[in-house]
Amino acid sequence: MSFKPSAQTLREQLMAPEAIERVRAMHALELEVDEAPEIELARELEEFASRGLPYYAPEDPxxxxxxxxxxxxxxxxxxxxxxPSRLTPRALRRVAAI
Known part of the structure; x- marks a missing residue:
């Protein structure tokens, strides 16, 4: 991904009333799964992202x-x-599963 938003920008996108902004933010997170330097972090993020976007309710805790x-x-x-590896964490997990 050529442009990585800041954490504040990501928060603003996820809280935006326009659905496309929330989708863009979620897509940015999904793209980071392949870039995650730690396998455990990649797993956590992949599980989190796999659930998709929840119902938009900005006032809901x-x-x-x-x-x-x-x-x-x-x-x-x-x-x-x-x-340090040229393989992404996702690829490393696939290789380990074989």
């Missing part, structure tokens, strides 16, 4: 908690050192 969790994953991904 559960929705706000979900947004906070998404932003937390994003911050962890951005703070993690780069993976």
């Amino acid at each position: 559960h929705y706000r908690e979900w947004v906070g969790k998404a932003v937390s994953y994003w911050e962890r991904l951005q703070a993690a050192p780069a993976a």
Whole structure:
């Protein structure tokens, strides 16, 4: 992905009333699964993203908690050192499963 939004931008997109903004933010998270430097972090993010976007209710504490969790994953991904392997964590998991 050529442009990676900041954590604040991601939060704003997930809280935006326009559905396309929320979809873009979720897509950015999904793309990061392949870039995650740690297999465990990749697994967590993949599981989180696989559930999709919850019902949009910006005033609901559960929705706000979900947004906070998404932003937390994003911050962890951005703070993690780069993976030393040329294989992505997803590819490493596939190889390990064989």
